[in-house]
Amino acid sequence: MSTTTIPSGRTVLSSLLRADFTTQWRNRKSVVLILLIPIVILISWKGLAFKLGGAFVLSNCITIGLIAIGLMGYSNAVARDREKGIFQRLRVAPLTAWSIMASRLTVQLAMILLLTAAVFIAGFYADHISLSPAGYAVGFAMAFVGGSVYLGLGQAVVGLIKNAETVSAVTRLVYFAFIMVGMLADLGALGNTIGNAAKWSPYGTVKMILANGMQPGTWNQHSSIALAVTVGYALVFSGLGIKWFRWSSR
Amino acid sequence: MLYPTNTAVLQVEGLHVNYGSFRAVVNVSFDVQVGEIFGLLGPNGAGKTSTLGAVEGLLHPQSGKIVVAGYNVQENPLLARANLGVQLQATNFQPELTVSEILQLYAGIYGVAITKEKLQAILADIQLEDAGKKRFGQLSGGQQQRVSLVIATIHHPPLILLDEPTTGLDPQSRRQLWERMETLRAHNHAILLTTHSMEEAEAVCDRIAIIDHGQIIAIDRPQTLVDKHRNDPEVIAVSRKGRITLEDVFIGLTGRTVRS
Numbered sequence: 001m002s003t004t005t006i007p008s009g010r011t012v013l014s015s016l017l018r019a020d021f022t023t024q025w026r027n028r029k030s031v032v033l034i035l036l037i038p039i040v041i042l043i044s045w046k047g048l049a050f051k052l053g054g055a056f057v058l059s060n061c062i063t064i065g066l067i068a069i070g071l072m073g074y075s076n077a078v079a080r081d082r083e084k085g086i087f088q089r090l091r092v093a094p095l096t097a098w099s100i101m102a103s104r105l106t107v108q109l110a111m112i113l114l115l116t117a118a119v120f121i122a123g124f125y126a127d128h129i130s131l132s133p134a135g136y137a138v139g140f141a142m143a144f145v146g147g148s149v150y151l152g153l154g155q156a157v158v159g160l161i162k163n164a165e166t167v168s169a170v171t172r173l174v175y176f177a178f179i180m181v182g183m184l185a186d187l188g189a190l191g192n193t194i195g196n197a198a199k200w201s202p203y204g205t206v207k208m209i210l211a212n213g214m215q216p217g218t219w220n221q222h223s224s225i226a227l228a229v230t231v232g233y234a235l236v237f238s239g240l241g242i243k244w245f246r247w248s249s250r
Numbered sequence: 251m252l253y254p255t256n257t258a259v260l261q262v263e264g265l266h267v268n269y270g271s272f273r274a275v276v277n278v279s280f281d282v283q284v285g286e287i288f289g290l291l292g293p294n295g296a297g298k299t300s301t302l303g304a305v306e307g308l309l310h311p312q313s314g315k316i317v318v319a320g321y322n323v324q325e326n327p328l329l330a331r332a333n334l335g336v337q338l339q340a341t342n343f344q345p346e347l348t349v350s351e352i353l354q355l356y357a358g359i360y361g362v363a364i365t366k367e368k369l370q371a372i373l374a375d376i377q378l379e380d381a382g383k384k385r386f387g388q389l390s391g392g393q394q395q396r397v398s399l400v401i402a403t404i405h406h407p408p409l410i411l412l413d414e415p416t417t418g419l420d421p422q423s424r425r426q427l428w429e430r431m432e433t434l435r436a437h438n439h440a441i442l443l444t445t446h447s448m449e450e451a452e453a454v455c456d457r458i459a460i461i462d463h464g465q466i467i468a469i470d471r472p473q474t475l476v477d478k479h480r481n482d483p484e485v486i487a488v489s490r491k492g493r494i495t496l497e498d499v500f501i502g503l504t505g506r507t508v509r510s
């Protein structure tokens with residue numbers, strides 16, 4: 001009998017990534033749903049693209065998709081795996097907690113990349129919206145920053161709530177609340193006070209950095225403040241989510 | 251590194267685990283030797299799972315020392331866990347993954363190189379040659395337990411923890427699992443087993459510890475425990491078959507009260 005050594009971090013991470021990407025692929029119906037909602041909105045807003053601007057429409061659709069990834073996809077998958085004891089099984093192996101979560105988050109970053117690319121492509125073909133190369137590049141970067149806010153929020157929800165079904169119900173509620181309040185406030189339907197609050201909410205700041213990022217020429221002090229607030233939201237939500245998170249639902 | 255065969259693979263010394271003001275494990279000490287099947291028996295809520303949780307590194311004890319294959323669980327958690335094979339009570343793996351994919355995942359996690367041929371040989375060894383492409387959830391309870399055990403031993407760890415592995419299995423599957431445990435013992439693996447089945451403890455365990463209210467109240471060979479306690483009035487009072495069994499000793503020592 002001989003003692004066993006710890007495998008390299010690279011080997012462990014590649015095994016985890018392969019399993020997590022396979023799991024995501026097998027759940028492709030939910031992936032399609034996450035992508036479909038922003039694309040449908042994008043196509044249905046074809047007329048508005050000329051009135052409100054291409055960046056406005058694209059940023060709204062990407063924000064909606066980012067909320068779905070963080071709140072509906074990530075948080076529900078983590079809550080389910082925790083309830084089924086999948087995390088506990090992984091944690092009795094020679095793995096660090098960060099490697100388990102890094103693998104999960106990498107899959108979500110790939111989802112953000114896929115969503116943003118899908119919205120840009122659909123925007124180009126369906127609504128004839130085209131951006132400068134810099135606009136596309138900054139758009140992707142801002143999507144990652146914005147996505148981290150909702151992944152952090154999803155983490156906070158699974159940190160605060162242990163039951164997977166309650167997590168699912170709460171995230172659906174928050175998802176619709178964000179979209180409805182955000183979009184209606186954006187269109188000026190909720191008055192100045194709520195409009196201003198929505199503008200500096202996670203929905204508003206993410207949308208703002210996306211819209212202004214896609215038109216780098218329009219980036220101003222306001223955009224920089226929105227970026228700082230967005231990063232602040234991401235740090236606060238992630239911090240609380242990590243602090244509150246328990247690996248077991250028992 | 252070769253593991254010496256004359257030392258304990260697991261040493262637990264003065265273990266204390268609290269949940270708030272509740273003392274789940276109180277000053278528990280025991281060891282498991284190379285090539286030994288050690289049973290941890292106790293009523294519900296006696297402290298078995300908490301003790302196992304501390305050995306696995308899933309919960310942090312208030313005090314005490316746990317050493318796995320020479321590695322202190324608190325000081326070298328990854329090395330200690332690398333030398334552990336674990337079959338949890340609930341055998342849950344990602345339901346979207348196939349049996350082959352789960353085996354490949356855990357082989358990678360434990361740093362075991364696995365070819366297609368080796369994978370097929372592992373599946374054949376557990377009579378699941380055709381189940382490689384099946385999802386884990388599609389397997390029967392007995393098949394799931396076999397997969398779980400093979401994953402727990404995929405890296406040939408010196409110590410294997412089995413948490414109630416035969417719960418819900420039919421007699422054939424249970425016997426098969428016992429034989430697998432005995433084969434592992436023959437290959438010098440040490441096994442720490444928790445079970446509610448006295449029949450199982452008597453059949454496979456070299457030594458057992460009875461834990462109640464967080465404390466070990468008896469530790470010895472199953473037959474020695476029966477011999478030691480056969481004249482205890484509490485044991486005689488609960489005897490049902492005209493002869494004293496391990497179950498009589500267990501109930502005699504832990505009481506008749508049903509635990510939640």
